[in-house]
Amino acid sequence: MTAAVVAVDVGGTTVKASVVDDRGLPRHHRTAPSAGGTDTVAVVRSLVESLRGAAVADGLDVLAAGVVTPGLVDAETGRVAYASNLGWRDLDLRAALEGPLGLPVSVGHDVRAAGRAERHLGAARGADDFVLLQLGTGIAAAVVTGGALVSGAGSAAGEAGHMPVYPDGEPCPCGKRGCLEAYAAGAAVLRRYLAAGGAEVNTARGVVARLGADPVADRVWGEAVTALAFGVSTLTMLLDPALVVLGGGLALAGDALLEPVERAMADLLVWRDAPPIRLSTLGTAAGQWGAALEAFALTPHAGCVESWTRPATPVA
DSSP states (O other): OEEEEEEEEEOSSEEEEEEEETTSOEEEEEEEEOOSTTHHHHHHHHHHHHHHHHHHHTTEEEEEEEEEESSEEETTTTEEEEEGGGTEEEEEHHHHHHHHHTSOEEEEEHHHHHHHHHHHHSTTTTOSSEEEEEESSSEEEEEEETTEEOOOTTSOTTOGGGSBSSTTOSBOTTSOBSBTHHHHSHHHHHHHHHHTTOOOOSSHHHHHHTTTTOHHHHHHHHHHHHHHHHHHHHHHHHHOOSEEEEESGGGGGTHHHHHHHHHHHHHHOTTSOOOOEEEOSSGGGHHHHHHHHHHHTTSTTGGGGGGOOSOSSOOO
């Protein structure tokens, strides 16, 4: 039988799971709504069991599962100290999954896993010093320095969304004011646009679609990309990355995001060149690809990932 793993990306609203075989090919996919609290753990178990059944019927041998989540995640112990969007606090996620599933389970941070995937398969392939900024409902970063992913003393490295960019600015859900996430996250772009009297749209993508024809959209988006440039310039001065990758759902805006950030960076970094800024090539599936890489590391087929190339078909 062909070896495979199940890769799971747990989000605040949706859980995405896929079977990936040892050639790096996605074979089956399932999604389900996050249920909140420990019920979300049951959702993860159900998805893994369903996908394992589909994989066996397809001649695949599922050897492990990789699960990535937001929050304060300790990959060594498999514990999630805190994940506000999921309602988790001090949850031994690995133990909650391994016993019922009868499979080894890797547990990791969603954005750090996405950074691993971008380095191995995506826009940062082969880079030893880069930052991935994942721009979704919130904002977080994966920092790779000297080839190593930085997790921090308390597994909390990468909370770039809560660096201040506008002192005494708008309130952030974290309790502070003026955070990058309060201006440049997808949820913030939509919230600020509607609060300013913008047309009725349901997503940040809808705001982007109105650029050039709607002064409110232009203003809110301009403030978002300026805030993002402040954040990227700070990370650049602190870390001196060879590359910055913009990922997550907001990066689907493409050149509408990339070009104004590049212009603003050129103005902010007066005495040094800005690092190249690229859009993610893995998109919103980067976390799942990272989960697959981490899951295969638990199996006798860990070396198979070295032969994987950039996925022609996204996981999700």
